[in-house]
Amino acid sequence: xxxxxxxxxxxxxxxxxxxxxxxxxxxxxxxxxxxxxxxxxxxxxxxxxxxxxxxxxxxxxxxxxxxxxxxxxxxxxxxxxxxxxxxxxxxxxxxxxxxxxxxxxxxxxxxxxxxxxxxxxxxxxxxxxxxxxxxxxxxxxxxxxxxxxxxxxxxxxxxxxxxxxxxxxxxxxxxxxxxxxxxxxxxxxxxxxxxxxxxxxxxxxxxxxxxxxxxxxxxxxxxxxxxxxxxxxxxxxxxxxxxxxxxxxxxxxxxxxxxxxxxxxxxxxxxxxxxxxxxxxxxxxxxxxxxxxxxxxxxxxxxxxxxxxxxxxxxxxxxxxxxxxxxxxxxxxxxxxxxxxxxxxxxxxxxxxxxxxxxxxxxxxxxxxxxxxxxxxxxxxxxxxxxxxxxxxxxxxxxxxxxxxxxxxxxxxxxxxxxxxxxxxxxxxxxxxxxxxxxxxxxxxxxxxxxxxxx
Numbered sequence: 001x002x003x004x005x006x007x008x009x010x011x012x013x014x015x016x017x018x019x020x021x022x023x024x025x026x027x028x029x030x031x032x033x034x035x036x037x038x039x040x041x042x043x044x045x046x047x048x049x050x051x052x053x054x055x056x057x058x059x060x061x062x063x064x065x066x067x068x069x070x071x072x073x074x075x076x077x078x079x080x081x082x083x084x085x086x087x088x089x090x091x092x093x094x095x096x097x098x099x100x101x102x103x104x105x106x107x108x109x110x111x112x113x114x115x116x117x118x119x120x121x122x123x124x125x126x127x128x129x130x131x132x133x134x135x136x137x138x139x140x141x142x143x144x145x146x147x148x149x150x151x152x153x154x155x156x157x158x159x160x161x162x163x164x165x166x167x168x169x170x171x172x173x174x175x176x177x178x179x180x181x182x183x184x185x186x187x188x189x190x191x192x193x194x195x196x197x198x199x200x201x202x203x204x205x206x207x208x209x210x211x212x213x214x215x216x217x218x219x220x221x222x223x224x225x226x227x228x229x230x231x232x233x234x235x236x237x238x239x240x241x242x243x244x245x246x247x248x249x250x251x252x253x254x255x256x257x258x259x260x261x262x263x264x265x266x267x268x269x270x271x272x273x274x275x276x277x278x279x280x281x282x283x284x285x286x287x288x289x290x291x292x293x294x295x296x297x298x299x300x301x302x303x304x305x306x307x308x309x310x311x312x313x314x315x316x317x318x319x320x321x322x323x324x325x326x327x328x329x330x331x332x333x334x335x336x337x338x339x340x341x342x343x344x345x346x347x348x349x350x351x352x353x354x355x356x357x358x359x360x361x362x363x364x365x366x367x368x369x370x371x372x373x374x375x376x377x378x379x380x381x382x383x384x385x386x387x388x389x390x391x392x393x394x395x396x397x398x399x400x401x402x403x404x405x406x407x408x409x410x411x412x413x414x415x416x417x418x419x420x421x422x423x424x425x426x427x428x429x430x431x432x433x434x435x436x437x438x439x440x441x442x443x444x445x446x447x448x449x450x451x452x453x454x455x
Contacts, residue, residue: 001030001050002407005067007058007086008077009035009044012100012126014387016077016396017044017051023404024050034067058082069093073407075399076101083107087121094119098403100126100395103416111416120411124418125402126395127358128157131379131432133235133418134398134425135439136362139377140236141422143366151242151372152365152446153232156213156223158249158358159391162382163218165354169316171251173348175356175391182267182341184248190225193233193244201225207259211247213361215378216440221359223247224255235420249359257316260305261340264288269337276334281324284339297323320347356383358390360439365446372446379439397435401428 004020006013013033020031031048033041034056041053058064058078068074068089073096076086080101087110090097096119103123114121124130132155143150159175174181190201201209210222229246233239261267265288273279273287282297289300301307307314320343321327327346329339350356357380364375383390402419405411411424419425432438 001028002072003030003032003070004073004075004403004407005032005034005071006075006077007034007056007067009033009037009040010077011389012392012395013044013077014389014396015393016075016400018388019397019400020403021045021048021051024048027404027408032067032071058085061085065089065093068095071095073098073403075099075403077399080104090119090121091117096120096122096406098122098125098399098406100124100130100399102129103418108416115415118414120406120414121416122402122406122411122419122424123416125398125428127391127398128360130398130419131394131437132157132360132362133420134429135360135377135379136364137236137420137422137425138429139362139364139375139441140238143364143368143375146368148366148368148373150238150240150364150366152244152363152374153236153238153241154211154243154245154247154363155232155361156211156221156247156249157360158221158223160249160251160357160359161350162355162357162390165350165356166251168347169312169319170254170257170348172254173350173354173356174345175350175389178341178345178348179337182337182344183269185224185227186267186269188227190227190229192225192229192246193242196242198230204262207255207262210255211245212252213249215359215361215380216442218359218380220252221249222252222255223249235418243365249361253312257313260307260313260317263305264301266336266340269335272333272335273339276329276339277332279329279339281322281327281329281343283325284329284336284343285322288336320344350386352386355385356390357381358394374444374446375441376444377439377441379437381437393435394437397432397437398428401431 030050032052032054033044034054035041036057038053038055045051045053056063056067074090076083076099083099084106087097087107091113094117136155161173185203185206190206192199206224210224213221213223224247226246229244286297289304292300331338360379362377366373381390381394405427413423
């Protein structure tokens, strides 16, 4: 049998593992699930005849290399910074490799050796990055093939709560790593192109500069800018494009309310708060406000940030219990961001019967025969339950499909790469469609502006 080694049995691996196990009989596969915790791996396999659970410490070189040597292909679902040693072992033992993570500089540096050894190291083959690459390139390539010139490309993705489970004022729950939500947008200004001009949004302004989106059947959303959209000029060969913008999707009103935390300083992760373990949620909120023994914490916050008592933002803050004198932080030497994450988990953790939702939308503006056109392409995926979430499906299925197509030599081009070539994206998108991950396209009016109007 052909052995697929999957390293990392986290939340995003459920759909990936199920797909491979379901294919194992007809494709003659044996799937080895390796994890630092044996129970995690066993829970994913559920005694399947063609699955083996393996306890693996990836920092134990002997254990790691033994497992990789026995594999025909390796999937790493570990955090991005842990891929490199696995990739180097794959080079040593001549194994193809698949990850959902962004390509690091260190991974990219392995390209020449991978090509020389005729190995495929497929990266960025999850949701975002992954499905975003493939669905975008399919449309961009089709525009180019008919002679069109790309003028505008905007791309948005969001992990949200499904409408039937949307029961809080923020219209949001954690569907992925909560820490990443709290730290979103930090680390430098958001950079993008708008009608030929470079634009920058500093972090403290990020959540007040949003774009409105409409998804048929699901209503209105908003999106705030991702940190660096400009790198996609070269990735997608869009060097002459006028507008290039990538963003994160939320329900309308989320960003204006989240901006309160940014302005207070609650999302800061650069210092620790003294005696944090003994603080109440109210103490934490008060620590960012001016001292005034005569005013309540609530009154100080409303006055400091100019929030009216009947503003929906005020209701959203009250819903999170940030003024509670009894709820304790119970985190020692915690940063403001870590404390805020703990507070939000109280309200934003998915309940057992909740479902999540992935929303993605691309906008393509182009000129053909002197006429400007625009295509809107949207995808919505709703999870089945807390095991087979929309996030697990949209991250895991592309990884699984790519792995099998590499193993079957349907994807042949060697090297460290991302899925932007037709050889890769066409068959994977076709199979994703068969699994319910479907993009709906429609022509809409081109909304680009005349450059002269912006002078």
